[in-house]
Amino acid sequence: DIQMTQSPSTLSASVGDRVTITCRASQSISIWLAWYQQKPGKAPKSLIYKASSLETGVPSRFSGSGSGTEFTLTISSLQPDDFATYYCQQYTSYPWTFGQGTKVEIK
């Protein structure tokens, strides 16, 4: 199975900050990586797919980059609505696997 490791596990930031979350795969997954946002008690929401493609309707302050084994999700200017947990997911091979999550908290 491909292991996905996110860092940090928790991130404290202020509104307006630039935030970067890293996701590393245990083997190359090319660009087959997605990012999801989840708020407490809610379903995950798709943000980014194919490593850098922005989901329709997602604000442009979100961006993704990377290929192979190292990927990043960047929020260019953190907004109040962005405080949530973020998950990466690889979909290059079964079983499709998720990172453990990164919780973005208010500083």
Add this chain to the structure above:
Amino acid sequence: EVQLLESGGGLVQPGGSLRLSCAASGFTFSNFAMSWVRQAPGKGLEWVSATGGKGDSTYYADSVKGRFTISRDNSKNTLYLQMNSLRADDTAVYYCAKDRGQLRGNFDYWGQGTLVTVSS
């Protein structure tokens, strides 16, 4: 508007069975693969199972293989997950998720989830 509505969750004893349903609307159901993804209380996301648009291709996580069966009825726009021999570690919120295509493994829409609790 794409909508996915899960049902069928509840409290079940260890060793018991449960069938989850996911009613889909707002898209041509048979054109897209579907998956079940679960989340144990306070934990992360775990992909459970997937099926292709026609239902003839199915895939499972090792943790549920042989105990869970995914199926779909395209005439009813409904996805199912039959869960047998349930264990305490199957306790989770179960989400159905729409694939972006045919078993691409990328989920563009998710249901609100249904809670399954396995306990005596």
